[in-house]
Amino acid sequence: MIARVSNSQAFTLLSQRAGELELSLRRLQEEIATGRRITSPDQDPAGANEIIRSQSNLAALAQYRSTSTFGVTVLGAVDQALSEAQNLMVRAEEVATQQASGLLSDAERVAAREEVHGILQALTSLGNTEFAGRRIFAGLALNAAPPFADPDSPGYDPANAYSGSTVEFEVKIGGGANERVRITTRGDQVFTDALVGVAALENALATNGDVRATIAGLAQGRETLSAERASVGARQAQLVDRASQVADAKAAEESNLARAQDADLTLVLSQLAQAQTALQATLQAGAKVIQTSLANLLNL
Amino acid sequence: MALSPVLSIAERALLANDTALEVVGNNISNVNTPGYSRQVPDFRAGEPVVDVSGKLVGTGGEIRAIDRIVEPLLEKRLAGAETSKQQQGALSDQLSALAGVLNDLQDPSLSSTLSSFFDALDALANNPAGLAERQAVLGRAQAVAAELNRRSASVATLQRNADDGIVADVGTANDLLQQIAALNVSIASAETGGQKANDLRDARQQAIVKLAGLVAIQTQEDARGGVSISTSNGIGLVTAGTLVHRFAVDDGAQGLDGLLLHTPGLVDDAGNFLDVAGTFAGGAIAGLLAARDQSFPAASTALDTFATTFRDAVNGIQQAGFDLDGSSTAAVPLFGGTGARDLVVLLDPAADPSAPRRLAAGTTTNPGDNTNALALADLRTTALAALGGVTLSDYLGIEQGRVGEDASRASDAAEVANLLQRQLENQRQAVSGVNLNEELTNLIRYQNAFQAASQVVRVANAVLQDLVSILR
Numbered sequence: 001m002i003a004r005v006s007n008s009q010a011f012t013l014l015s016q017r018a019g020e021l022e023l024s025l026r027r028l029q030e031e032i033a034t035g036r037r038i039t040s041p042d043q044d045p046a047g048a049n050e051i052i053r054s055q056s057n058l059a060a061l062a063q064y065r066s067t068s069t070f071g072v073t074v075l076g077a078v079d080q081a082l083s084e085a086q087n088l089m090v091r092a093e094e095v096a097t098q099q100a101s102g103l104l105s106d107a108e109r110v111a112a113r114e115e116v117h118g119i120l121q122a123l124t125s126l127g128n129t130e131f132a133g134r135r136i137f138a139g140l141a142l143n144a145a146p147p148f149a150d151p152d153s154p155g156y157d158p159a160n161a162y163s164g165s166t167v168e169f170e171v172k173i174g175g176g177a178n179e180r181v182r183i184t185t186r187g188d189q190v191f192t193d194a195l196v197g198v199a200a201l202e203n204a205l206a207t208n209g210d211v212r213a214t215i216a217g218l219a220q221g222r223e224t225l226s227a228e229r230a231s232v233g234a235r236q237a238q239l240v241d242r243a244s245q246v247a248d249a250k251a252a253e254e255s256n257l258a259r260a261q262d263a264d265l266t267l268v269l270s271q272l273a274q275a276q277t278a279l280q281a282t283l284q285a286g287a288k289v290i291q292t293s294l295a296n297l298l299n300l
Numbered sequence: 301m302a303l304s305p306v307l308s309i310a311e312r313a314l315l316a317n318d319t320a321l322e323v324v325g326n327n328i329s330n331v332n333t334p335g336y337s338r339q340v341p342d343f344r345a346g347e348p349v350v351d352v353s354g355k356l357v358g359t360g361g362e363i364r365a366i367d368r369i370v371e372p373l374l375e376k377r378l379a380g381a382e383t384s385k386q387q388q389g390a391l392s393d394q395l396s397a398l399a400g401v402l403n404d405l406q407d408p409s410l411s412s413t414l415s416s417f418f419d420a421l422d423a424l425a426n427n428p429a430g431l432a433e434r435q436a437v438l439g440r441a442q443a444v445a446a447e448l449n450r451r452s453a454s455v456a457t458l459q460r461n462a463d464d465g466i467v468a469d470v471g472t473a474n475d476l477l478q479q480i481a482a483l484n485v486s487i488a489s490a491e492t493g494g495q496k497a498n499d500l501r502d503a504r505q506q507a508i509v510k511l512a513g514l515v516a517i518q519t520q521e522d523a524r525g526g527v528s529i530s531t532s533n534g535i536g537l538v539t540a541g542t543l544v545h546r547f548a549v550d551d552g553a554q555g556l557d558g559l560l561l562h563t564p565g566l567v568d569d570a571g572n573f574l575d576v577a578g579t580f581a582g583g584a585i586a587g588l589l590a591a592r593d594q595s596f597p598a599a600s601t602a603l604d605t606f607a608t609t610f611r612d613a614v615n616g617i618q619q620a621g622f623d624l625d626g627s628s629t630a631a632v633p634l635f636g637g638t639g640a641r642d643l644v645v646l647l648d649p650a651a652d653p654s655a656p657r658r659l660a661a662g663t664t665t666n667p668g669d670n671t672n673a674l675a676l677a678d679l680r681t682t683a684l685a686a687l688g689g690v691t692l693s694d695y696l697g698i699e700q701g702r703v704g705e706d707a708s709r710a711s712d713a714a715e716v717a718n719l720l721q722r723q724l725e726n727q728r729q730a731v732s733g734v735n736l737n738e739e740l741t742n743l744i745r746y747q748n749a750f751q752a753a754s755q756v757v758r759v760a761n762a763v764l765q766d767l768v769s770i771l772r
Contacts, residue, residue, distance in 0.1 A: 006338075006733020007331050009726060016722070039406065041704025042399045042711060049701035052404050052411050056693035059415035060680055063422040070426050134427075139668030142429035167666040172425060172674055175681030180674065261405075294740040 014286035021279040028272045031263040038261060047260045054257035061250045064173050068243040071171040071183040074140070075236045077131040078185065082229045085126045085194060088119045089222035092198050093215065095119075099205060100212040113205035117151070120198045124148045124161070127191040137187030138164030147187050151199070158195035162188035173242045181235055181242075190228045194221030305351065306760045309360030313753035316343065316363045320746040323366055327734045328743075335506035337368045337732040339498055368498035371731045375505055376519065378728055379512035381721040383582040385714070386513035390587030391595075392714035394462055395707040398591075398599055401454040404700050410451065411696050413443040418680040425673035428661035429624060435656045438647055441614075441634060445643045448607050452640035455600045456556035462592040463561045469514050469585050470547045470564050476511040477529065477538055477546065480504055484526040485541035491525050501525075515547070516582030533578035535566060548573060556600050556641075561592065595706060602699050603640035609686040609695075611635040611643060613679050621660025621672035629660040 031037060041048035095112050098104060104112070128146040129136050138147035147164025149156055169184040197217035204211045320341040330336040346359030404411040417440035424433040483504040490497035504527065511517055516532035522540070529538040536544040545566040550573050552563035564585060565575040580586045615633040623629050637643040647655040662669025679692065687695040 004730055004735060004738070006729045007736050008733045009729045011332075012726075012729070036405075040399055040403055041405065041700045042396060042707035043704075045701045045704030045708055048405060048704045049697040052697035052700055053694060055411060056415055056680075056691075056697070059419060063419055063677075067422060067426060134668070139666060140427075140670075141667030142427065144667050165666040165668045167662070167664070167669045167671075169668060169670060170674060172422065172677055175678075177675075177678050177682075184668075294737040298740070298744075 010286075010289055014282065014290070017282050018279060018286070021275055021282060024275045025272065025279065028268055028275060031268045032265065032272070035263055035265075036261055037263045050260040051257060054253055054260060057253050058250060058257065060175060061246050061253060065243055065246040065250070067171045068173050068239045068246065071173070071181055071239045072236055072243070074131060074136060074169075074183045075232050075239065077129065078136050078183070079229060079232045079236065081126045081129045081136065082190070082225050082232060085123055085191070086222060086225045086229065088122055088126075089194055089197070089218060089225060092116060092119050092201060093218045093222065096201050096211055096215045096218055100215065109205055109208075113202055116198060116202040116205060120151045120158075120195065120202060123191060123194055123198060124151055127162070127187045127195075135164060135187075136184060137190065138184075139167030139186070140169040140184055141165045141167075148191065148195075156199075158199040159192060161195055162186075162192065164188075171239075173239065173246075181239055183235065183239075185228055185232075190224060193217070193224040197221035305349075305357070305359070307757065309346075309358075310753050310756035310760060312346065312360040312362050313756070314750060316341070316361055317746045317750040317753060319363050319366075321743065321750065324739050324743045324746060327739050328736065331734040331736060331739075335502050335509070336734070337370045337498065337502050337505075338734045339366050339368055342367050365495060366498065368496055368501060369732050370505075371728070372521075374724065374728050374731065378721070378724045379509050379517070379519065381717070381724045382509050382513045383516045384717040385721040386584040387516075387582050387587040388710065388714035388717040390465075390584040391590050392587075392707070392710040394458065394588065394591030395595055395703075395710045397458055398455065398595060399703050399707040401458065402451060402599065402700065402703050404696060408443075408447070410444070410447045411693065411700075413440065413447050414692060414696070415680075416440045417444050418677060421673060421677040421680075424659070424661055425670045425677050428668060428670040428673050431656055434624070434659050434661075435649060437659060438645060438649055438656055441645045442648075444610070445635065445637075445645050448603060448640040448643050452556075452600060452603050452607075455596050455603065456641070459556050459561075459592050459596040459600075460559070462588045462596070463555065465588050466564055466585055466592070467549055467562050469588070470549050473511060473514045473547045473585075476507050476514070477543055479507045480511070480527065480529060481538050481541050481543055483507065484538070487525045488540070497525075512583065514583045515580055515585050531566075531579050532581045533576065535574075535576060535579065537566075544568075545574070550575070556596065564589070599699075599703060600640070602702075605687065606692065606695055606699070607637070607640035607643045609684055610692055611637065612686070613682070613684060613692075614676065617672060617675045617679070618660050620675075621663050622665050622669075623660055624657040626665035629658060632658050632660070634659070 030039060038044045038047050038051065095116055099109065099112055127137050127148040131140075134140040134142050135144050135147055138144055141164065144164065147162055149161040149163065151158075151161075164187055166186060167184075168182050168186065170180040170182050173179050173181055197214060197220060200217050201211065201214040203209065204214050320343075323339050323341050327338050341363045342365045343361050344364045345361055348356045348358050351357045403409065417437070420433065420436040420440040424430070424437050427433050483500055487497045487500045487504065490500060508517075508519060508527065508529070511529070517537070518530045518532060518534070520528045520530075522528065524540070526540040527538070528536065528540070530536045537546075538544065545568055547564065548567040549562035549564050552561040555561045563575055564580055565573050566579060567573050580589060611633075615635055618634045619630050619632065621629050623632070632647070634645065634647055635643060636646045647658050649655045661673040663671045663675075681691055683689050683691055684695075690698065
């Protein structure tokens with residue numbers, strides 16, 4: 001068969017090839033405009049899956065980081081309150097030690113009793129500490145009544161002064177159900193020993209009782225506070241570490257996402273230049289081929 | 301010397317070249333006519349005769365026929381390629397539209413609204429009594445439900461559009477069957493004198509290719525030039541000028557939008573509807589059927605699976621807790637509905653201002669209890685058995701990959717089919733297409749021949765005049 005080309009072939013070839021190149025240009029233009037390599041799942045199904053997973057992971061990581069920061073802030077407030085309570089207990093122990101010597105006057109004993117009562121009130125106030133309207137020693141309950149009873153209220157019992165929430169508030173710092181950190185401590189568990197000890201001292205001072213006998217209780221109250229502070233410090237450190245880990249994981253995930261999603265602008269711009277050149281060449285070559293006709297040569 | 305044969309030879313030459321010029325003109329005028337096959341005059345030498353001197357002398361040239369230049373095998377292959385091209389193209393178009401509807405790569409997407417929902421739950425877990433946080437959870441829940449509703453409705457619309465396309469294509473196919481039958485009659489009638497009805501054959505071939513684009517067919521030409529058409533599974537459609545069976549649609553299964561779909565089939569002369577398997581094995585109708593009956597229901601099922609699993613997982617935790625007022629939420633689910641199409645948030649703040657208080661953030665009545673909110677937030681990373689052991693987000697990613705893969709595969713197949721069809725069309729054009737340079741050459745050739753024949757007439761006339769003057 002003699003090879004021949006019909007006029008229709010020449011036009012069809014030109015329009016098809018130009019159409020293909022224009023489509024390529026449009027896609028490249030879209031990549032440049034959006035900065036994204038993939039804008040529809042059919043362009044790269046595996047990449048689309050990767051992008052969705054990365055975006056979901058990033059959203060979760062952002063939450064873990066935000067939650068860790070929230071936890072660190074709350075634990076900071078807890079630590080501050082416990083630190084102040086510890087100082088109060090040290091002062092109560094000093095008063096007890098002084099009064100136990102028996103060398104002080106009655107007036108000094110009355111003054112000591114008033115000071116101890118102030119310590120009891122201050123400890124109660126610390127137990128009722130609010131952070132952004134939430135009781136940090138009562139499960140972070142919002143707008144809740146003070147969990148510790150007023151020492152001046154009738155029938156005050158330091159051993160049962162707490163009536164707040166029994167919830168231990170946890171924050172979520174990871175995907176696993178166990179990846180949680182407790183950021184509160186129930187007030188009754190951390191302040192009761194201290195309140196009982198200070199109330200006993202006040203009672204001993206008021207009744208000329210055995211002040212020396214109260215020193216052990218005061219020490220117990222201080223140690224309970226101290227132990228909880230150590231725990232708070234450990235949990236704060238855990239949350240700070242977690243925030244740092246999350247920041248690293250976020251950076252890695254962002255890198256993954258960029259790899260899957262972002263257009264390589266150098267490559268795309270180079271492809272754009274190639275496609276433009278090819279389109280120009282196609283149109284020019286097509287124009288020449290189409291114009292070459294016997295009719296022109298014969299001036300028909 | 302006899303002058304009459306010379307004039308006769310010249311006359312035949314003039315007529316033959318005049319016809320040839322007409323053929324060339326026809327070719328040139330149809331240079332851009334789709335489906336046109338170039339035509340060439342079939343010149344033959346006349347039968348020689350014994351002249352007065354007893355010698356065997358030629359009688360000049362003539363055109364016996366005007367041939368249509370086609371490669372029958374190529375025409376058949378082209379019809380088959382058109383079937384494949386239209387089938388793959390229709391499927392690719394539908395799946396591309398589906399990928400667009402389910403696209404999670406552009407915000408707002410189901411994936412991003414789901415992430416926002418879990419972000420809101422995390423915020424609720426950090427402040428379980430916060431009304432703003434509770435309001436945010438309900439707002440995000442409504443966004444997830446609305447996106448699922450939209451997707452489900454869009455998939456149903458795609459299915460309905462595909463069904464409408466099938467009905468329209470069936471109508472077009474019947475029109476083409478009628479055209480082919482009528483052309484069979486016209487061709488048989490036109491060719492009784494032994495001449496080829498070239499243009500009618502081109503028109504019929506065009507109709508056959510269009511029909512093959514809608515449904516896979518087989519063709520067979522009979523001795524009288526008629527083409528019999530049958531489906532790919534052998535059911536007759538056209539024989540000569542008769543329609544043996546017509547395409548038709550009947551009520552079919554229920555579609556995703558709740559309305560009935562159409563089952564394409566055939567009807568015989570008696571009006572009986574025949575739903576024979578394999579009748580629509582190829583062509584655009586087959587592509588639309590594949591999308592309508594397989595791809596769209598699969599996508600809809602995946603959406604429903606996601607929606608019901610999400611609904612049950614959230615409700616299971618919501619109903620195991622206590623609301624902000626300390627009441628049990630055992631009878632207070634967050635989500636209602638039976639699937640993606642009608643998933644709804646039952647705690648609607650617009651209808652009930654106290655709705656945010658009904659969210660169960662705790663598993664006890666203790667103030668500040670956030671354990672239930674934490675459990676809800678844990679759903680973000682919980683592998684769910686109903687989703688095949690993956691998380692909600694991973695399921696969306698996998699589905700996105702599956703839909704994208706289907707669309708990509710269909711697009712590749714369509715491109716291959718398109719290339720094959722284009723290659724065959726190219727071959728057909730190489731054989732049957734008009735080349736203007738070739739035609740112009742022929743134009744000059746036949747013009748010259750015509751001029752030469754005119755010259756023969758002039759010379760014969762001069763000789764005759766000379767003879768007449770001698771007689772005077």
